[in-house]
Amino acid sequence: MNAKVWLVGAGPGDPELLTLKAVKALKQADVVMIDDLVNPAVLEHCRTARIVSVGKRGGCRSTPQAFIHRLMLRYARQGKCVVRLKGGDPCIFGRGSEEADWLGAHGIEVELVNGITAGLAGATSCGIPLTLRGVARGVTLITAHTQDDSSLNWQALAQSGTTLVIYMGVAKLAEIQAGLFAGGMSGEMPVAMIENASLPTQRECRSRLATMQEDAACFALQSPAILVIGEVARHAVQASLLQLSHG
Ligand code: SAH
Numbered sequence: 001m002n003a004k005v006w007l008v009g010a011g012p013g014d015p016e017l018l019t020l021k022a023v024k025a026l027k028q029a030d031v032v033m034i035d036d037l038v039n040p041a042v043l044e045h046c047r048t049a050r051i052v053s054v055g056k057r058g059g060c061r062s063t064p065q066a067f068i069h070r071l072m073l074r075y076a077r078q079g080k081c082v083v084r085l086k087g088g089d090p091c092i093f094g095r096g097s098e099e100a101d102w103l104g105a106h107g108i109e110v111e112l113v114n115g116i117t118a119g120l121a122g123a124t125s126c127g128i129p130l131t132l133r134g135v136a137r138g139v140t141l142i143t144a145h146t147q148d149d150s151s152l153n154w155q156a157l158a159q160s161g162t163t164l165v166i167y168m169g170v171a172k173l174a175e176i177q178a179g180l181f182a183g184g185m186s187g188e189m190p191v192a193m194i195e196n197a198s199l200p201t202q203r204e205c206r207s208r209l210a211t212m213q214e215d216a217a218c219f220a221l222q223s224p225a226i227l228v229i230g231e232v233a234r235h236a237v238q239a240s241l242l243q244l245s246h247g
Helices: 019-027 040-045 065-077 097-104 116-126 154-159 170-182 208-218 233-245
Strands: 004-009 031-036 050-053 082-088 110-113 138-142 162-169 190-193 203-208 225-229
Touching: 004 019, 004 065, 004 208, 019 040, 019 082, 019 110, 031 040, 031 065, 031 154, 050 116, 065 082, 065 097, 097 110, 116 162, 116 225, 154 170, 162 233, 170 208, 170 225, 190 233, 203 208, 225 233
Parallel strands: 004 082, 004 110, 031 050, 031 082, 138 162
Antiparallel strands: 162 225, 190 203, 190 225
16 A cells, blocks of 8 residues: 555644544544644544644744654655644645645655634634625635745735635734725724634634724733634624624
């Protein structure tokens, strides 16, 4: 049998949001290489797998990507069933495709398994529909953090008419706010900031573009958090008020 690596999404945190395919891969695994944002509770599905932590978080201790590549290759060449477990979905800001390409170039078969991405889970867990008929005809997933610090086309984003879901944005709130405002977005545009989405520690800060930075500071917003910016966030506020008044 050819050497194979499974690149698996572990979802946003809640272990019940794992896919059946991910569970199957974990059951078969000899080695599981996990990132920081993966909830260790999902490892209960492993039988005898060796668990290797290869997390890297902005600014903290980090495992170089080249080392992760070589380690996956070494285990795969030893004939081990390797699962590379990543938070959310492996191909949404997760370097899944980079790892798949590198492994493929070294003759290793790769199977990608989707996970529920944090932006989707974050919005849903606080009642925000990311698309809504007549309100938002699309969703844009964006990272606020880039390796080369290149800037985004804020004007295009502000005027896209889609819901903006921003990953890795906690340290970039000033830039996001200024960029969207300069790009023509109204200061009244609703913003939801969702920390630890889908976990028991989830917290949710509702704000608007004009005050999002102060509100996040008062709330002491911490990473990991997702920002949802768009009219849909207002809609969800109204829906929950309605529910309260009827409840
Ligand atoms: N591949 C992942 C994203 C990795 S980038 C996915 O599909 O979800 C890391 C960023 O994801 C964090 O900075 C944060 O913005 C977001 N994130 C991951 N898990 C999260 C969670 N449980 N709650 C809120 N944001 C989360």
